[in-house]
Amino acid sequence: MSTHTHHQGLIARYKDRLPVSDTTRIISLNEGNTPLIELQNIPRLIGKDVKIYVKFEGLNPTGSFKDRGMTMAVTKAVEQGSQAIICASTGNTSASAAAYAARAGIKAFVLIPDGKIALGKLAQTLMYNATIIQINGNFDQGMELVKEVALHAPVTIVNSINPYRIDGQKTAAFEIIDDLGFAPDYHCLPVGNAGNITAYWKGYKEYSTSTDTHAAIVTKRPIMCGYQAAGAAPFVAGHPIDNPETIATAIRIGNPQSWDFAWAAQKESGGWFDKFTDEQILAAQKMLSKHEGIFCEPASAASLAGLLHDLSTGKIPEGSSIVCTLTGNGIKDPDVAIMQCADAKPVTIDASLDAVKRAILDSL
Ligand code: F0G
Numbered sequence: 001m002s003t004h005t006h007h008q009g010l011i012a013r014y015k016d017r018l019p020v021s022d023t024t025r026i027i028s029l030n031e032g033n034t035p036l037i038e039l040q041n042i043p044r045l046i047g048k049d050v051k052i053y054v055k056f057e058g059l060n061p062t063g064s065f066k067d068r069g070m071t072m073a074v075t076k077a078v079e080q081g082s083q084a085i086i087c088a089s090t091g092n093t094s095a096s097a098a099a100y101a102a103r104a105g106i107k108a109f110v111l112i113p114d115g116k117i118a119l120g121k122l123a124q125t126l127m128y129n130a131t132i133i134q135i136n137g138n139f140d141q142g143m144e145l146v147k148e149v150a151l152h153a154p155v156t157i158v159n160s161i162n163p164y165r166i167d168g169q170k171t172a173a174f175e176i177i178d179d180l181g182f183a184p185d186y187h188c189l190p191v192g193n194a195g196n197i198t199a200y201w202k203g204y205k206e207y208s209t210s211t212d213t214h215a216a217i218v219t220k221r222p223i224m225c226g227y228q229a230a231g232a233a234p235f236v237a238g239h240p241i242d243n244p245e246t247i248a249t250a251i252r253i254g255n256p257q258s259w260d261f262a263w264a265a266q267k268e269s270g271g272w273f274d275k276f277t278d279e280q281i282l283a284a285q286k287m288l289s290k291h292e293g294i295f296c297e298p299a300s301a302a303s304l305a306g307l308l309h310d311l312s313t314g315k316i317p318e319g320s321s322i323v324c325t326l327t328g329n330g331i332k333d334p335d336v337a338i339m340q341c342a343d344a345k346p347v348t349i350d351a352s353l354d355a356v357k358r359a360i361l362d363s364l
Helices: 066-079 092-104 119-127 139-149 163-169 171-180 195-207 259-269 278-292 298-312 334-340 353-362
Strands: 036-038 051-056 084-088 107-113 131-135 186-190 223-229 272-276 321-326
Touching: 036 171, 051 171, 066 084, 066 092, 066 163, 066 195, 084 092, 084 139, 092 107, 092 119, 107 119, 107 139, 119 131, 119 334, 131 139, 163 171, 163 195, 171 195, 171 321, 186 195, 186 298, 195 223, 195 259, 223 259, 223 298, 272 298, 278 298, 278 334, 298 321
Parallel strands: 051 321, 084 107, 107 131, 186 223, 186 321, 223 272
Antiparallel strands: 036 051
């Protein structure tokens, strides 16, 4: 371990477990090293004796976990001489791809479903100067088009079908074990295209397996719980679905690309998939903001919605330690946040001491 404390990104931190060499030019925005925050109020509110930690991935440079995969994918694309990257996206991958392309000095093309990505994600992607192609179709259709076009044009796909994405994202599991000193009993996360559950499971397996180069760090692996939005739950249906729909636009996906890997994570860990309504997801998002001061985006809150449900039924027992991944920052989706808080509209008053005093007394 270096004595320097300046975190320089997850490739620098975990390079002995990632496919890079000493001469690789690392494209990084110092991603990773996100806080693992223990919830202090929600366990008491729900009356459960459990330790719940949230891995707040919304604090990555572009506000989502995608940066972990993107630093690796763009580093390798550049190493292999690529001048352009491409992805389909529900918003976060496009923002991340655009930022890392800007950092590398290469071009980014992003296909997004017209009108179905959160405002903040669109703003980011525009500012990072990607070429945005909006399609009259959903993420799954965009993904098929990206796979086709990459056969005909000199562009590297940076969706999670790119294996370097998974390698970058697996470091989140490393960080959790490095922070806690143990693997949690359960790991809950939202599932869309299913790259992230694949990546966490890979990371947990690597840290619990001895190889020629590494001794196992822990013996235990968590049980993986993958939660989907009710209108976009192909893993619960057991087959891809045609017209996914949910307010959690990040996970509005019907035909996940990492289908087999995600089922392997579920089976090997003894975990499960489940689905929750938009109302349950939004209630969990609000609960986390209101009672813990942690603002994640709607899709991310599926992890807590699922956990709350599984704690209430006892499927996840008291005494457990649990990590929920909060995949993205709530600031990315201001429209849904403001819509949710319509009953708490700010009051507007005269700019006078009396009026301010009255406003305070009125709401005490
Ligand atoms: N949470 C957020 C905030 C996401 O943006 C995504 C996926 C997921 C969860 C699901 O992760 O796909 O690895 O199962 N967003 C992708 C995108 C699809 O284009 O930004 P997954």
